[in-house]
Amino acid sequence: MIKRLLSLFCLFVFAGLVANSQPFKPTHLRETTVSSLHDAMRSGKLTAVQLVHLYLDRIEAYDKQGPYLNAIILVNPKALTEAARLDSIYKATGKFVGPLHGIPVIVKDNYDTYDMPTTNGTLAMKNSIPPDDAYVVRKIREAGAIIIAKSNLAEFATSGQVSVSSILPGYSRNPYDTKRTTAGSSGGTAAAVAADFGTIGLGTDTGSSIRGPSSHQSLVGFRPTLGLVSRDGIAPLALTNDTGGPICRTVEDAARVLDVIAGYDKADTVTRRNAGKIPASYLAFLDKNGLKGARIGVFRQLCTPKNSDPQVYALFNKALDELRAAGAIVIDSVRVPELDTINKSFDTIPQLRRDFNLYLANLGPKAPHKSLTSIIKSRQFHPSIEKTLLDSDADTLAPEAHKGWGKNMALRERLRQLLLRAMDSTGVDVLVYPSFSYPPRLIGDLNTPSGTNNNALSPPTGFPAFSVPMGFTYDNLPAGLQFFGRPFSEPTLIKLCYAYEQATHHRRPPESTPPLPRKKKNKREIASR
Template identity: 60%
Template sequence: MLVLNACASQEEKSADFPLVEATIAGIHEAMENGGLTAAYLVQGYLDRIEAYDKQGPSINSIIIINPEAMATARYLDSIYAESGMVGPLHGIPIIVKDNYDYFGMPTSNGTLALKDSYPPDDAFQIKKLREAGAIIIAKSNLAEFASSGEFSVSSVLPGYSRNPYDTRRTTAGSSGGTAASIAASLAVVGLGTDTGSSIRGPSAHQALVGIRSTMGLTSRDGIVPLALTNDVGGPMARTVEDAVRVFNVIAGYDEADPVTEASIVSREESYISFLDPDALKGKRIGVLHQLFPENDSDSSVYALMLKALEDLNQGGAILIDSVKIDDLDSLNESGTRIRQLKRDYNAYLASLGDSSRFKTLQDIIDSEEYHPYLEKRLLDAQGDVDVPEDHPDWDKNMALRQTLRDRILAVMDSLNLDALIYPSFTYPPRLIGDLNGPRGDTSGKLSPPTGFPAIAVPMGYSYDKYPAGFQLLGRPYSEGLLFGIAYGYEQQTNHRRAPEGFDELTSK
């Protein structure tokens, strides 16, 4: 009882702490000053979800609330009172995309068939977050099966997730639910996944920082797969620093995902050490005009990109315009589309054990418990080869990917570049339901087929309304360098602003 009374007293002191645009560092400073508890944070963000997600602006970003979130917060507060923080994310409320396994909550992957599917353990990244003291308060909506970079709609949650900067417009996908919720300050940071564009695209549309790591630096264990040659999970945040603080926790070797063995020697000791406001000075950045020709870009987005280049230059970066990747369009074809979903999804279902209602992708197709827009994709995947490596075009696909890697590295080496830069989208967010208008998504062109790292960074607002962002692409395992460039630019420009209509709630 004494502990509970102490917590209640502490929560009263917390009442003036603003949740909108709150940062990890700001939260921890307030905790250390004795003015903030994890319980206050969790209740505050749950109140914001109640007020803004299905009511008010109604961005429709949350699938399920964690019923244990408040109990976890009070437990962390009791530990803090006795011995201090349990880790670098102590008490930080996080929203994760509902294709991450979390023990004790269902992982639906957005599909009605898996609405009550409870995994046997945490995904590796979730485990690392919890060990660091983070509190998963909710799971967010996604494009069902993480299958679309154009919108976030699923059969588990009726309706589209909506962009908080203009609720008539798309969040992009498939991590659009995470992006919308973090942009609207329904939690401090979030986790998304990226197979083609789905961390970086939604981040650009919601003025967030989104990180797609080098393939092999972050584990895919416990993340429902789409195509394991491309799948990556990672943070989405309102600031570079917050994204890096989360990344610093989740990156590294996981014996359950053999691809991460390379991280044993390639992971930096700390990525936070790269957050230098002067990091732009002397960095050589290649401008990839191939991905944003003026005659095929929205004029306002194009102007923002040119201004971003000017700002980078003023900050001390050296911009190189003479950058071209030969045959980029044909290399991006990567041969015939080879569907990996059947093999990878069946393996995931098997990992659920006897508790799983469905054993194969075919079982889910037979159930008809999924959104109708997915039917052809699921049937095509089921009808493809059982083992993707047996596809007659597999070797061609892999050869094109390697050629693309080689050409990017050759260009970067020949010009002594630290990174390549291009906009994440060359057009503003489309209206929900518009699948014909220009989209201009560049995110799938370089990072997914090569496995190279890329980070999306806010660069302002087209027509002073719609968030836009650029991407930095680097060599394998150059995340620290990319973080430094992104941070230096962010500190110089401070483009991020909260969407209107998601104000602080008055105390009850």
């Protein structure tokens, strides 16, 4: 009897060892994280080359065929070469080159890349190869990341509602329902990350464009404090608001990206603000019990029964119960009575002409266009943005020379002070509200409410706001919960968002892009070896 038990135990252990020695499979790729991929690399189950192949297979299967997500503008032709270089370094040294070693990244195509075109979604810039990387791109490469693809966006990042450009035919499509929008402008990045075309993604946010697509694709999106992340080498829309940030499937991965990209850059003076405000690592704030005793302020001005879809409103109230169950003290509600008046009082002052012309000048003599006027004359842009471009180019005054500039700056400061006063007087750590009060709209529908709440607080103040999955409405349509914080309170936001994520696990992958079957080595794989 004892011998039989020992025999069975040995078989069990052997089976476990065999299972653990199995190579990394396509099924393992789904919803994987930086940490799990690095574990697989360290155990010898996975190389960076193999990982890139797995993602390229998914892009090939699902981006321009199958569900036709149309999220990718350009696959990096050198991705496998870079993966092989990283593998050789690891083989020789036994060490990763950095915290993102071998990790494939989806980069929104308004980030400069010295070795690939940066189109900003416009046909006029199809052949524009910048002289150097954007600051953020340089930092992720130094950390060992591999740019696997440049993703589609709303052209010139002008829309928070849709992701459509002249560089690709058609809209980027939501993998949870391909008849629906990805939101904008970073919708291509979000659709690609949600569908497992890459491990992590980079987006930009002027009014909504990280948090909106993240909400619509059940992702985590960080809009950091203005000044935490450099905008150098990112095609601008309005530098008073523009910032870059991560779009990921988990809070942990987003925090890993923030560790790499946050910092001072002399090429972007706004980053002087972050001196002394960046911790050694944001990963230190990943606390699954982080909601215990936290004071959460409910900002119901952005979510009422009258201005919300019933199911989103119900999800929001359920989220408040989930916060309470995780130990939070929920203050329902916190108000800023002047909010609507302030947001309606801003003068519209175009910044695109001045900011974009400066960006073009920094591209050097090989830039295909030297001015916004030249791009307009080329007619190589999507018709939907023609009025925006014409209006911006016709306004030849510097933004600061407009009569309304001083008023706008005063309104921004007033809103900052009112929000800080409301948060301080109620003793709350953050404010919460739905990222969208309505589900993703059908592509082409510009009449029903979009329900975006992303523009109201964070862009005009420069304060940070993170969106995390809040659940699903109707036919598996995602919704996001937004956490809004004080300036440079990213550690607090990460702690609370992570605790909520771990307490709820709302994210689930889209059914339209299932794991691919394991296949024999193709010509691309053989050639890369």
